[in-house]
Amino acid sequence: MAEATQTPYTLKVENLRVSYQAERGKVKAVRDVSFTLQKGETLAFIGESGCGKTTLGLSLIRLLPTTAAIEQGKIIYHHNGEEFDIVNLSEKQLRRFRWREFAMIFQGAQNAFNPVLRIWDQFWETARAHGETNKRHLRERVEETFRLVQLDPDRVLRAYPHQLSGGMRQRVLIALGLLLKPPLVLLDEPTTALDILTQRSVIDVLRDLKSQMSFSLILISHDLSLAAELADRVATMYAGTLVEIATVWDAYYRPLHPYTAGLIRAVPTLSGERQDLVSIPGSPPDLISPPTGCAFHPRCPYATDQCRQNTPTLIEAEPNHMVACWHWDEVAADGGARMKEQVEA
């Protein structure tokens, strides 16, 4: 870790807590999440629906709905020796900051465009709103970015959104996000609702872009295979908390949290023989009143009284491998085998 602290970071999140007000009470969507995003790395947040990963993403870029609020914590952004806390930015500062420094590309490429504007006009409108005045300058930059995402600028810029396929629209959206070469990019479910072959083209484009533009990337996805394709490190979220952060290799081949181990064994693979899969019993908890202690304990075969009473904190169990589990050593010893036994029992 000594080395890691010296490498420059792009984003450092400390004790972030986000809640939103619902009819039934306060939903604790993100609970004391801390992590560091190194410069140029891809960090994937995985977890099931309602685990807080989308809320986390929205709070990083301060796009939370009005019912939600950041209750505590810092989101330190660092670029070219300058650093500041995103939480303290004013609306005006945020407008300058988003897109230029921190681009976001959300799911649902189908609806992100104004249907009555040609693609070029969408680019021009967005750029103008951010202070661009020179059309030729913009055009050059758009053409350059379009080449990176393998789109034909002449054809696509003149088209209306409905004239493009889903995969093309997603790539246009990626190009729009990356137009100003932001050092930090947030991708939320970039391939959901795309067909397999289209999804592949988007993944390949993303990988090419990463190697050519070297931005730091936060990837939010429920799709474990997407994280396996693109991530350098993987962060597992459960019930609003971060339960594990590890390199993609450790996360998939040596998970230390029972939940990560269960998730990875729940997804069928194509390569090799057919394997038995694991299903995690029960369902994700209610975020209004999450379980005491470790939120995963009601579903966990490793759970003891300690887990029911005390909340585990994220510790560096192994080099560059953080986990929040009282029994990570047992998980490490048996390779998460108990997740499987439980199903057979």
Add this chain to the structure above:
Amino acid sequence: MSTQEAQELLSLHHVVMEFKVSRRATVRVLDDVSFSVKEGEILCLVGESGCGKTTSGKIAAGLLQPTSGEVRFRGQNVWTADKATFRQYRRGVQIIHQDPYASLNPTQRVEDILSAPLLRHKIARNRREAHQQVLDLLRTVDLTPPEDFIKKYPHQLSGGQRQRVSIARALTLRPQFLVADEAVSMLDVSIRVSLLQLLERLRDQMGVAYLFITHDLAVAKYFAWEGRIAVMYLGRIVEIGPTPQIINNPQHPYTRALLSALPEADPKATRSKQRVHLRSLDVPSLLNVPRGCSFHPRCPLFEEGLCDGKVPELHAASNGVQVACHLNENEKVAA
């Protein structure tokens, strides 16, 4: 499974389905689709959106009448059969939908949903008997204790629980055949497996056969390992055969492209995969299906004059696989 002895249960013969899109134009969603499923067998339909897999499922379930071609249930053409035979078919084949939020009526409680078919078809003689049977059904789909669920409205259940109610509803009439249309696609991964295991258990215990429709080849591999997979592209079956063969030794260039494109939850495997590079990323519209083999504008093995001429028919390749590819007719495609 002794599939040789099993009787043919349901089959589609040269089914064509056309929909009117305007006064003049029709779109052909299915073109000459044939397959058959034996008792207790699993057939997976895989393909991308718009390939016709959902329409095939609706036709198999008797919810759509094909424009031409036959649907046979236990050897009888269901659309020309008498009322009693059609009724037998209708009750023998049930469907499980994709979206657990749309497939249950939001205004009915679980008990109403499950007891309506029981009472209507006299499987239960009265409300009390129906109540007991509903409790049993809920236990069958692992919603225990059933008393906790019987009075609930769908919105009070989680996605996985709703899908279990959907399955229980499909089981009310003791069907022999279930069409599962992306039945687990919308569920979280941790819940998905337990539902697949439930469907598998129903096959073991009740001998239910499945037409399992999915876009996810990995799920198809897991669920239909002992069964078969049919790969569809633009309204036609392009390859059909035993699951291990399709997954490990695909013959059709489209199947290969799909398998190579699919990301996997295994970083080493997924990053070292050999990719099939397509000639075009654009999916042709069903309103304007390419001549000859409809995959030819995208196919990496395209041969001019051959592939854009005649539509390739399904023909036997190795190991019980049938494939519709010209390049495969005389010799095996170079791997």
Add this chain to the structure above:
Amino acid sequence: MESLRRTFRLLTYNKVGFIGLLGVIFFVLMAFVGPYFVPLDTKTKVDKIYEPPSKTFWLGTDSEGRDIFSQIVHGGKDVLVVAFLAGIISTTIAVVLGSLSALAGGGVDGLIMALADIVLTIPQFPLLAVLAGLVKFNNVTLLAVILGVLSWPALTRAIRAQVLSLREREFVEAARALDLGTKHIILKEILPNMMSYIAINLIFAMTAAIYAQVGLVFLGLVPFSGHNWGVMLSLAWTRGAIFFKDSLWYIMSPVAAIALFQLSLISFTRLLEEIFNPRLRTSV
């Protein structure tokens, strides 16, 4: 007791809707029970013309010195009855024809839609004026029936569209696969999912019937006798009330009564939406 408390919580869940409900209850009580307590003032009092509100005349007096408040109390019943009857009639026709049109399809659908188009193009006021020449509108029910029969087409189209979309829903498809029968599909699967929509449209049909009715009376197209907010308006108008500042209370009282009742009805629809939604019904 618990269920009573739950009902109350449900009713008060939406504040605006609850106020609407109270308003509707107030007007219904005033129109149907009020006349037993407030005698209608018919005596002309030349010394009390156009008096402002006072302790004896709560809303002042009219051009003949009669109490306006008593006229408002007595003039509500006909308006409410016509509105309610006309609303029920047009909504019932719309639900039956709309569902039939959507489910039967083909020629039946074409016929019903053509009929709807024809009725929709008939100008209502001139037709009523012509009818008034042939039939005597001294009967409240007759006016309600005519208003109802003329105002179903728009809602029929909307119901048809709703049924068409509900028919394609997966739970209806499942009911078809389970061979539950057309009756079950209409009554148990489709109709319950449209109840809030139907109820809200019933209210809107009622508000439309009020305007149509008051308008007809006001314009004198329907020689409506008796006491009625529309008649009051018409009288106030013909006596030149808008020219005298003193007569403000005379003309504004029926206008306010109509407007407040309409407002109550429309606010009340917000509550209906929630009563028919099982999600809300179970969460309060």
